[in-house]
Amino acid sequence: LFSELDDIPLDPHYALKEDFSADTSPSKVILGSGIYRDKDGKPWVLPTVVEAEEIVKASEDSGRYDYLPIPGYAPFYTAARDLLFGALSSPEENFVSVQTISGTGANSLGAHFLSNALKPSAVWLSNPSWVNHANIWKSVGVAVRSYPYWNPERKALDFEDMIQTLTLETTPGDVIVLHGCAHNPTGLDPTKDQWKMIANVCERRELFPFFDCAYTQELTRDNSQGFASGNLDEDAWALRHFAFRGSMELAVAQSFSKNMGLYGERVGALHLLTGSPDAAGKVKGHILRLQRGLISQPPKRGATIAATILKDTTLFQKWLADLCEMSSRIKCMRQALYDELISLGTPGNWDHILTQIGMFSYTGLSPEQVSSMRNDGHVYILSSGRISVSGLNNANVKHVARAIDKACRK
Numbered sequence: 514l515f516s517e518l519d520d521i522p523l524d525p526h527y528a529l530k531e532d533f534s535a536d537t538s539p540s541k542v543i544l545g546s547g548i549y550r551d552k553d554g555k556p557w558v559l560p561t562v563v564e565a566e567e568i569v570k571a572s573e574d575s576g577r578y579d580y581l582p583i584p585g586y587a588p589f590y591t592a593a594r595d596l597l598f599g600a601l602s603s604p605e606e607n608f609v610s611v612q613t614i615s616g617t618g619a620n621s622l623g624a625h626f627l628s629n630a631l632k633p634s635a636v637w638l639s640n641p642s643w644v645n646h647a648n649i650w651k652s653v654g655v656a657v658r659s660y661p662y663w664n665p666e667r668k669a670l671d672f673e674d675m676i677q678t679l680t681l682e683t684t685p686g687d688v689i690v691l692h693g694c695a696h697n698p699t700g701l702d703p704t705k706d707q708w709k710m711i712a713n714v715c716e717r718r719e720l721f722p723f724f725d726c727a728y729t730q731e732l733t734r735d736n737s738q739g740f741a742s743g744n745l746d747e748d749a750w751a752l753r754h755f756a757f758r759g760s761m762e763l764a765v766a767q768s769f770s771k772n773m774g775l776y777g778e779r780v781g782a783l784h785l786l787t788g789s790p791d792a793a794g795k796v797k798g799h800i801l802r803l804q805r806g807l808i809s810q811p812p813k814r815g816a817t818i819a820a821t822i823l824k825d826t827t828l829f830q831k832w833l834a835d836l837c838e839m840s841s842r843i844k845c846m847r848q849a850l851y852d853e854l855i856s857l858g859t860p861g862n863w864d865h866i867l868t869q870i871g872m873f874s875y876t877g878l879s880p881e882q883v884s885s886m887r888n889d890g891h892v893y894i895l896s897s898g899r900i901s902v903s904g905l906n907n908a909n910v911k912h913v914a915r916a917i918d919k920a921c922r923k
């Protein structure tokens with residue numbers, strides 16, 4: 514029965530991990546997945562999460578393993594919605610929010626719903642985009658098209674081509690997936706003015722915006738006040754701009770994997786902003802029926818931890834400080850890699866390493882250069898040339914820079 518099936522290659526992230534594990538070199542380095550690592554290359558449990566775990570534990574009773582309701586843990590998904598939409602959360606009756614199996618589940622549930630409800634002729638993904646976007650949308654039977662995003666020559670946003678493609682090639686009712694901030698894999702975001710122009714096109718062409726919010730930008734610590742003053746509102750600026758215009762309904766997939774380090778707990782939410790309470794009621798019915806069919810109920814533990822942090826002012830401030838710690842280390846590592854490449858005189862321009870934001874840097878290295886880094890330097894990165902900057906630390910950054918340098922001189 515199954516012998517006629519196509520052979521499907523392993524997802525590039527997992528293939529990379531397998532190859533890395535099989536490498537016996539003591540100097541091997543992997544800069545693959547977007548998982549935060551501390552200065553010693555170890556996973557980091559956020560201190561705020563540890564505190565929240567204690568609070569959750571102390572309040573647990575014999576119902577701790579009960580099922581959640583189908584939409585999930587209400588204190589979590591309402592606080593998650595408020596984090597994204599801020600004061601715009603009213604009129605509340607126009608929103609539908611449900612807890613999902615992290616950001617992947619939110620993208621997937623959203624794709625199921627939008628493919629059924631809108632029957633789009635295509636979904637538009639940035640070129641490049643998170644590899645799973647195309648996988649998810651193909652699995653719900655929607656044609657996947659891409660709009661220009663990364664210009665390899667300029668190592669910059671291909672904005673004019675993006676707008677042109679969206680204007681000339683889309684069909685009303687199509688879905689457009691937009692990365693809320695810290696675009697994966699390029700680390701390049703549109704400016705606010707560019708976001709406004711993208712919103713204009715979506716409005717004019719009647720495209721349905723589906724934001725994917727899986728990352729945060731760099732927060733900066735305000736030492737005078739002793740806590741993070743970096744602005745999570747900035748992360749949500751683009752989607753709030755779309756929502757604020759009042760002319761478009763939209764969807765948002767939200768993940769707490771990276772920003773709370775809750776990767777394996779699978780904490781996320783799907784939000785739909787609809788045009789009226791009546792529409793919201795209908796959307797809710799459809800979403801809950803899909804959720805029931807796909808997972809019945811989402812898991813409890815991670816959502817209670819996240820809700821504890823989001824709803825307690827003191828813990829919330831501590832969480833911002835944790836975010837600061839992660840983002841400042843990543844920023845330092847960007848600088849360290851840049852400095853090493855400059856001091857080696859590595860051919861090419863490396864300014865983009867400093868200007869890109871979030872966890873990733875899209876280096877512009879070719880697949881041949883990537884494989885030479887692996888063969889000669891035991892440095893493992895995706896063939897797209899994307900590196901996860903959080904995998905860098907003081908002990909490996911020189912080695913990685915030398916591997917890049919050697920590959921660029923071949």
Ligand code: PMP
Binds near residue numbers: 616768769770780
């Ligand atoms: N969207 C994007 C753009 C991502 O990069 C990721 C994680 N790599 C996700 C969604 C989903 O992550 P998770 O399922 O862990 O929340």
